[in-house]
Amino acid sequence: MNTRAKQTCAVIGAGPAGLASAIRMANKGYQVTVFEANAHAGGKLSQSETNGYRFDMGPSVFTMPSFVDELYRISGKNPRDYYDYQPLDPVYRYFYEDGTHIVAYKSPERFAEEVATKTTENKDKILAYLQDVAYKYNLTADIFLHNSLHKVKNYLTKRVARGLWNFGKLEAFRTMDTANKHHFKDPRVVQLFNRYATYNGSNPYEAPATLNVIPHLEINLGAYLPHGGMYSITKGLVRLAEDLGVEFRFETKVEEIVLQQGRATGIRAKGETEAFDCVISNMDVYNTYKHLLPKAKKPQRTLSQPKSSSAIIFYWGIKHSFEQLGLHNIFFSDNYPAEFDHIFHKKQLYNDPTIYLNITSKYAKEDAPEGCENWFTMINAPHNDGQDNWDEMIAQTRENLIAKLSRHLKTDIRPLIECELIWEPRKIEALTSSAFGAIYGNSSNNKFAAFLRHANFSSSIKNLYFCGGSVHPGPSIPLCMLSAKITTDLIAPAVAAKG
Ligand SMILES: Cc1cc2nc3c(=O)[nH]c(=O)nc-3n(C[C@H](O)[C@H](O)[C@H](O)COP(=O)(O)OP(=O)(O)OC[C@H]3O[C@@H](n4cnc5c(N)ncnc54)[C@H](O)[C@@H]3O)c2cc1C
Known part of the structure; x- marks a missing residue:
């Protein structure tokens, strides 16, 4: 009989990357305990219910589902026994102030045809752009997404060397907007592709054109909707983790990562210290250092980098159904540069913001009472920089959104809002x-931003690791899945899919 005790791992936070890390560590034979401050798992990938409406609170666009499925496969399970999803067609509906309405169909060919019909661009140009971003994605993925950027040995592989050799093609030295204007003359098409900067909270007028690879994931590879909404991703992962023996401690905020002689040796929560062989923090890395490692030397350069945008979301229960709307809808601002100037420089809310309106009840009727819709009405916003007028700005934005949507929909939506929740920075x-x-x-x-994200490990504290949207390779569900993989493979060898 093997009496050797299992190695132990503490995961701080049950966000998507924390859950994925816990599952991977359990597969590597560790006894894993997840500490979560909230009463539920999921972090930003959570849900709320009120007045008969269900809302996904954070992510609403699901791409690269294979990265989530991989967690089930390495565990020898069928992902479809835990959660399922369907491809979207159409994916988006775009509404412009001049009355243009573009439907983004699933097939790149049909999407290009639609853009060509509604704008002055031609179909071949759109398709060439989509092929180009696919090529660049394939060139960059190994360097920026699948491996640690902070381990020298990773620069010695053939694929990474190929990417570095072609670095010039990645357009790091011009902005997304400049590159998109080089490809397209029609400002509506430039705006459509500039929008993808917001997928990682950036400004298309400053962010490097390398980020123009983002639409590849959605337009070329497709977007999906999980059955039961985005929250079913969280529910599935919690169930899988539990099946693998992971222990969850909810409503347990970690107060400190315990250090001894340059090593993480455990955590302190609810005043009690508990020993672990390794610690993975899924808490935002800035706050991990600030709150859990107050005495440790901080990587100042990394932590002082400018922060991404935030958002304001009004979750509205709407007692009406609008035929012209789909699952994902965008109502563009008429002055995109001014909107981003407000978000990133003035740190205020612009009076004509681009609105993203997500309605899951278009697919899942159970998400709203009959004849009603669950509106996730979001605008990009500055992060909380200590502005003293948040309440005022949010109240004004609410008015602006009601006016803009009422104008587009030719219906006064104010009396249709029967309940409301709000998330803000x-x-x-x-x-x-x-x-x-x-x-x-x-x-x-910043064009060097990818290199200035915190690594998935601590270079000064042994046995301390980081995963999630605030560290390498970055935010979003797919990147959080990759983050968990990179982090846990640094701790113990990779586990292959079973069966
Ligand atoms: C409004 C909005 C829209 C978004 N849209 C999309 C989208 O469409 N598609 C997409 O892919 N991504 C989207 N994102 C981004 C995505 O949600 C994040 O990148 C992702 O959730 C980050 O996951 P994470 O694992 O880093 O943890 P988080 O989701 O940030 O969760 C961290 C968890 O750690 C817990 N925690 C923190 N500190 C402690 C502590 N000391 N002790 C115990 N627990 C702690 C927190 O309570 C939380 O549960 C969106 C996010 C928001 C907010």
């Missing part, structure tokens, strides 16, 4: 410990 920080309420950690506006 201060609340996002309070609920998820995201520093300054920034949704995506550091912004990627």
Whole structure:
């Protein structure tokens, strides 16, 4: 009989990357305990219910589901026994102030045809752009996404060497907007592709054109909706973790990472210290250092990088159904540069913001009472920089959103709002410990931003690791899945899919 005790691992936070890390560590034979400050798992990937409406509170666009499925496969399970999803078609509906309405169909070919019909661009140009971003994604993925950027040996592989050799093609030295204007003349098409900067909380007028690879994931590879909403991803992962023997401690905020002679030896929560062989923090890295490692030497350069944008979301129960809307809808601002100037420089809310409106009840009727819709009405916003007028700005934004949507929909929506929840930067920080309420950690506006994200390990404290949207490779569900993989593979050898 093997009596050797299992090695132990503490995971701080049950966000998507924390859950994925716990599952991977359990597969590597560790006894894993997840400490979560909230009463539920998921972090930003959570849900709320009120007045018969269900809302996904954070992520709403699901891409690269294979990265989530991989967690089930390495565990010898069928992902479809835990959660399922369907491809979307169409994916988006874009509404412009001049009345243009573009439907983003699933097939790149059909999408290009639609853009060509509604704008002055031609179909071949759109398709060439989409092929180009696919090529760049394949060139960059190994360097920036699948491996630690902070281990020299990773620069010695053939694929990474190929990416570095072609670095010039990645357009790190011009902005997304400049590159998009080089490809397209029609400002509506430039705006459509500039929008993807917001997927990691950046400004298309500053962020490097390398980020123009983002639409590849959604337009070329497709977007999906999990059955039961985005929260079913969290529910599935918690169930899988439990099946693998992971222990969850909810409503247990970690207060300190315990250090002894340059090593992480455990955590302190509820005043009690508990020993672990290794510690993985899924808490935002800035706040990990600030709150859990107050005496440790801080990587100042990394932590002082500008933060990403945040968001204001009004979750509205709407007692009406709008036929012209789909699952994902965008109502563009008429002045995109001014909107980003407000978010990143003035740190205020612009009076004509681009609105993202997500309605899961278009697919899942159970998410709203009959004849009604659950509106997730979001705008990008500055992170909390200590502005003293948040309440005023949020109240004004609410008015602006009601006016803009009423104008587009030719219906006064104010009397249709029967219940409301709100997330805004201060609340996002309070609920998820995201520093300054920034949704995506550091912004990627700097061309070296990818290299300035914190590594997945501590270079000065042994047995301490980091995963999640605030560290390498960055935010979003797919990148959090990769973050967990990189982090846990640094601790113990990779586990292959079973069966
Ligand atoms: C409004 C919004 C829209 C978004 N849209 C999308 C989208 O469409 N698609 C997409 O892919 N991504 C989207 N994102 C981004 C995505 O949600 C994040 O990148 C992702 O959730 C980050 O996951 P994480 O694992 O880093 O942890 P988080 O989700 O940040 O969760 C961290 C967890 O750690 C816990 N924690 C923190 N400190 C402690 C402590 N000391 N002790 C115990 N527990 C602690 C927190 O309570 C929380 O549960 C969106 C985010 C928001 C807010």
